[in-house]
Amino acid sequence: MQTLELTKRWLGDEHPNVATNLNNLANLYYSQGRYREAEPLYLQTLELRKRTLGSNHPQTIAIRENLENLRAKISATNNSEPTDSTQSKEG
Numbered sequence: 001m002q003t004l005e006l007t008k009r010w011l012g013d014e015h016p017n018v019a020t021n022l023n024n025l026a027n028l029y030y031s032q033g034r035y036r037e038a039e040p041l042y043l044q045t046l047e048l049r050k051r052t053l054g055s056n057h058p059q060t061i062a063i064r065e066n067l068e069n070l071r072a073k074i075s076a077t078n079n080s081e082p083t084d085s086t087q088s089k090e091g
Helices: 002-011 016-031 035-053 058-080
Strands: none
Touching (some): 035 058
């Protein structure tokens, strides 16, 4: 997080390195299972890439795919959690 803040301060919020750092941090959170923390970072990265590179640029598309994969993982995780009626009960 410190690197991201320093990059923003030195290079500005719109610099491509900011988007790279946001994406890298989101990827780290994703790999750690910290999906809810990764999602806003992917969203910020996607918006920044769209503004600076356009919607159809390969890097923008890659970020969009990262976000889609994350949301699929969140959905799968939410669907696999037991509900009260399916939880086993001790006798």
